[in-house]
Amino acid sequence: MKIALLSYSTKPRGGVVHTLHLAEALAALGEDVTVWTLGRGGDTGFFRPVSPAVRLRIVPFADGPAGETVGQRVVRSIATLRDAFDPAPYDIVHAQDCISANAVGRCVRTVHHIDHFTTPELAACHERAIVEPYAHVCVSAAVADELRTGWALRAEVIPNGVAYERFATTDPAARVSVRSRLGRYLLTVGGIEPRKGSLDLLEAYALLRADHRDVRLVVAGGETLFDYRDYRARWESRAAELGVAPLVLGPVPDDELPVLVAAADAFAFPSLKEGFGLAAMEALAAGVPLVVRDLPVLREVFGPAAHFAATPGQLATALGHALTAEDPARRAAGRELAAAHTWAEAARRHLALYRSLR
Structure with a gap:
C-alpha cells in the first residue's frame, strides 16, 4: 500500500514526532510510506534522522514578508503544500494537522486535540480540517468524544506509541554529567506557551521553592508556528516578580x-x-515521577502512573510529593504503561484502518 503522511513542519513538535515514528513503523511492516512536510527556515531535513525505508518530501517554505501575521502564514503554508502535493500516486493520504488537511483535500485526518482559535484564518482552517476528511483518528478516547459531541463524527482511537528503550536505557554516566551541570531539577518539555500551562507552572514553582530551594525549573522545547512573544514576555515578567529564574533551554537536540x-x-x-x-x-519510560494537569484525557492516558493537580497550589504540592516521596509502585506502573504503548502496535492498527477504507 502506498501511504502519504503529511505534517506541517520539520521541527520537534508532538504531531511531527508522531508522524515520523508512525511512518517508520509502517515502513517496517513493509508498506510504501512517504512523509510530506514544509521546510521552514531553510530546513532540508527533519529534526532527527529518519529511517531510509521512509521517503521524505520536504517542500521549501520561505520566510514571509516582515509583518506577516500568523493567519497569513497559515494561508501561505496551505497554498505552498497544496501546490507541491499530488495525491494521485497514493492509496491513503493521511494528514496529521489542520494545515496539511486543508492542503491535500480528501484525506484521513488525525485529530490530536481540539483547538479553539479566534483568528479567522485559523478558525476556518481548523473547522475545514475536521469536517472535510472522510475518516478520523484520535490518539485518545477523550478527544474522540469531543469530535462526537461537537461534530457528530466517529473517530478511530489509536493511542500513540512511545520509544520506550530510548528513554528507559540512557547511559548512567551521561545522566551523572547532566546532574553535575544542572543539579536537582524539575523538567517540563514543550516550551513556554498558553496551551502548555506555563504561567501556572511558574506560579507552582515559586510556591515549591519555599521547601525546595535547591531544585531548579528547566524548560525544554518550544518550536511552534505561532507567535507567543507576548505570552513569553508575561511569563518572564512574572518570573522576575516572583524572584525565580528558571533555566530555559529552548529546543534540545x-x-x-x-x-x-x-x-x-x-x-x-x-x-x-x-x-x-x-x-x-x-x-514515565525513563522512570521519572510525573505530575500532570487534572484533565479527563490525562486521567484516561496516565491513570495510576501520575500525580494529578488542577491549580498552581495543587501543582506545587504534587511536585513536592514527587520530589520527596519514594513511590516504587507508581514508578513501576509508569514504566509498565509506557512499555505497553508501542509504535509497532499503533502502525498495525493504522494499517487495519487503511485497509477498511479502501
Whole structure:
C-alpha cells in the first residue's frame, strides 16, 4: 500500500514526532510510506534522522514578508503544500494537522486535540480540517468524544506509541554529567506557551521553592508556528516578580533529550489542552515521577502512573510529593504503561484502518 503522511513542519513538535515514528513503523511492516512536510527556515531535513525505508518530501517554505501575521502564514503554508502535493500516486493520504488537511483535500485526518482559535484564518482552517476528511483518528478516547459531541463524527482511537528503550536505557554516566551541570531539577518539555500551562507552572514553582530551594525549573522545547512573544514576555515578567529564574533551554537536540529527561527529579506536564501527552509518557519510560494537569484525557492516558493537580497550589504540592516521596509502585506502573504503548502496535492498527477504507 502506498501511504502519504503529511505534517506541517520539520521541527520537534508532538504531531511531527508522531508522524515520523508512525511512518517508520509502517515502513517496517513493509508498506510504501512517504512523509510530506514544509521546510521552514531553510530546513532540508527533519529534526532527527529518519529511517531510509521512509521517503521524505520536504517542500521549501520561505520566510514571509516582515509583518506577516500568523493567519497569513497559515494561508501561505496551505497554498505552498497544496501546490507541491499530488495525491494521485497514493492509496491513503493521511494528514496529521489542520494545515496539511486543508492542503491535500480528501484525506484521513488525525485529530490530536481540539483547538479553539479566534483568528479567522485559523478558525476556518481548523473547522475545514475536521469536517472535510472522510475518516478520523484520535490518539485518545477523550478527544474522540469531543469530535462526537461537537461534530457528530466517529473517530478511530489509536493511542500513540512511545520509544520506550530510548528513554528507559540512557547511559548512567551521561545522566551523572547532566546532574553535575544542572543539579536537582524539575523538567517540563514543550516550551513556554498558553496551551502548555506555563504561567501556572511558574506560579507552582515559586510556591515549591519555599521547601525546595535547591531544585531548579528547566524548560525544554518550544518550536511552534505561532507567535507567543507576548505570552513569553508575561511569563518572564512574572518570573522576575516572583524572584525565580528558571533555566530555559529552548529546543534540545534529539539525541540529548532522553538523558535530559532521565536525569530529572520530576517531570511537570501542566497542559491545559492535550490529546495524549507523549512527552509525559517518555518521562514515565525513563522512570521519572510525573505530575500532570487534572484533565479527563490525562486521567484516561496516565491513570495510576501520575500525580494529578488542577491549580498552581495543587501543582506545587504534587511536585513536592514527587520530589520527596519514594513511590516504587507508581514508578513501576509508569514504566509498565509506557512499555505497553508501542509504535509497532499503533502502525498495525493504522494499517487495519487503511485497509477498511479502501
